[in-house]
Amino acid sequence: MDIDINEFLNRDEQKDLLRLLTAGSVDDGKSTLIGRLLYDSKLLYEDQLAALKRDSRRVGSVGGEIDYALLLDGLQAEREQGITIDVAYRYFATSKRKFIIADTPGHEQYTRNMVTGASTANLAIVLVDARNGVIDQTRRHTFIISLLGIKHVILAVNKMDLVDYRESIFNNICHEYRSFITRLKIPDLHFIPLSALKGDNVVEKSESMQWYTGQPLLEILENVYVTSDRNFIDFRYPVQYVLRPDADFRGFAGTIASGVVRPGDDILVLPSRKKSKVKNITTSDGNLKEAFPPLSVALTLEDEIDISRGDMLVHPDNMPRTARSFEAMLVWMDEKPMAKNTAFFLKHTTRTTRASIDQIRYRTDVNSLRKHEASSLALNEIGRVTITTSQPLFFDPYMKNHTTGSFIMIDPITNFTAAVGMIIDRPSINDQPNDEIFTDRATKKEHQEHAQDATLKNIVAQQLLAHEGLKLKPCRGEDGKLTIGVGRRLEERGISEDEALFLLNNDISASLADLKKLFAATDSDLFASLPETVQRVLIEMRFFLGSDAFRNHSRMIRAVQDKDFALATREMEQSSWFAKAGERGRKLLALMKENVRGER
């Protein structure tokens, strides 16, 4: 090993975790791709390889060569059929990151397994065979990925070796996929041509596809930024367990579902609506100054109030919805079809209550995305439903908050997980009047608005795209109004806070990615190894200045690369930017100075 083992372990400890999903059919070479990632990241131990070679001769489906797929197919029955039938989790690491892969099957009857794998994934790889292009199954997988709110998707066009690595084939597939995916909300999309079998563009850039200018797969996996996908805004703390070791200590244990909490924060308890303040955030390693998702902690409060499992602590100025009725997208997971009027158990965060499915608004055909009338849902079917619970739930729409927007429904007789659901961002018109005491004013107003059909919205979106056109830069329409996007009037309406934060998040991600690229020229880990304050200064400068103007500060950049922060501070102070930057410049300079010995 090139580095000292202690150094290796210290670096390893700091790596973050990316959970990813692979979707594709048996024949798309999915298992081969995963096998290749595991193999090439050198985490396959020698004897696992030895066992693999032995097995390949017996049941392998690729004559002679190593069958990477055999690494993954765990259960005997599946091996005999030569296909994967359940969700399998695989682990690998590179020098930058740790990865958990949920490997899920591609067959239609196994939608439920893919939904399972997608529920915890940050990123999805959708595999298509270059010879077949986008097929029904690709659409189905992508729909499920968007339904489960995965924000990063990579379309991996596999088996490029079998189409002579032709760029036109790749481009056609990307084009077709793009036109399909505009209907689904996926904020971050990548396209890669590859050959899992030959290793093209998996870990190394392909020699055979010089026309491809993007990154190989592993590089994207290593660098995609996922922390900001978590919700750090709306504090939600479902109480999981009450710790009472003695009369003096009363802690409410749980996992932060979203938002950030600090000692001294005002909190409100749902459903009792009692108020208190956070006294301490305790862990066995000492008290914390703040806690955020997904940390598991315990909170102590200033006042003695009665709180038990299933209650939720929130900030009083940022409340979830409280209701006994809501709409959700439901995926049926049980062999036994849905029977209306069954009193299911519904588990949502740490709360379990009885629930019934009142109405199926429609069933979505996962191949065509068309909506059909339905009176029941069967295994692997997805539909929009109205649910009523016997106790109120405290929830947010799934797209804003995966933890407080998701639930499972349990069959009361078999105890099987019969269905899983994602709550939709619209209050149901069927809300019970007795929920009013729990409902704040804004929500009540929403209640009164008549529910609009989702199909209609989709059609109108297409219609408006055609009528207004898509403008990515502000421009004046025929009426002289400044507009952007699809007919958004900038002067009158501007953008909302949510929209602004969405843009900000994108811009920060872009700045960060650019800085990493810039510094990687010297050393691939350099940026990550800088002190956090230096990273913060650089990101804000890059954000503010843009790519070119930032690069003009070459002397400062070089000083940072040399980790000479004293020089970097001086260069920063002398730059023409600093002269104009005013208060912001002085603040950033102060942050930079924190890293200069003797200044602190």
Added chain:
Amino acid sequence: MQNRYALSHLAELEAESIAIIREVAAEFANPVMLYSIGKDSSVLVRLAQKAFAPGKLPFPLLHIDSKWKFREMISFRDTFCREHGIELLVHFNQEGYNQGIGPFSHGSKVHTDVMKTQALLSGLDKYGFDAAFGGARRDEEKSRAKERIFSFRDRMHQWDPKNQRPELWSIYNTRINPGESIRVFPISNWTELDVWQYLRVEKIPLVPLYFAAEREVVEQNGNLILVDDERMPLELRRKAVRKMVRFRTLGCYPLTGAVESTADTIEKIVEEMMTVSKSERTTRVIDFDQEGSMEQKKREGYF
């Protein structure tokens, strides 16, 4: 770390495991933590201590004693539980013990079935536990890669790999009927390296057998077996040699092979692991009985 709210993988895994352990304590009437005295169990116990700090564990540990464990394991177990004020239950198969079942006389298959699998099942039945924590990890072995974190067992303690409950997000279905149970694997998502890393960072005490020392071993079918007591047949003991060895896993001493090594610290063990690369279960003799043997055992109720 780019973002003040970015967590290291180890912090994220720790949070996930603690949440799982608390969920079991909250939802089950009579849970137990299976304690094998090995490194994964040691991590599991530390996580449980963290989950309920400053209080004590709200459930006991259960050790299934096959009566053929390394002697150092037993003394470590007793000292550890006493020092940490942990309630320890020890259960073994009395009938099998009376019949003198053991790996030397009956072979690994019979011994494992009677003294481990059957002992485990009768132990769980005896106390009527409705949930049992185990320290299995999905990266250990192929059939484990597909097992749920909350893994349902029927009245006969059997696992049905084809009919597992879907498990989504971090919402766990804990509902069972009387007599049924759930096996819970809080460190499912940890890798072997994560476990070593955690042992190192948290300074968790381990059975000394994990660290290299000069020990008396005999070679049997390519495995280095420790001469741990007089029950090893004399003709084997005569072949004993002293070697620098350590153990990658701990179980019944006649069924657990040592590896030659000089690694006497966690750092050195990891270094060996990364460079020499031999998957850890290969030193457990039971996995090689037949292809898919672990899956077979799991269906029958073995962990």
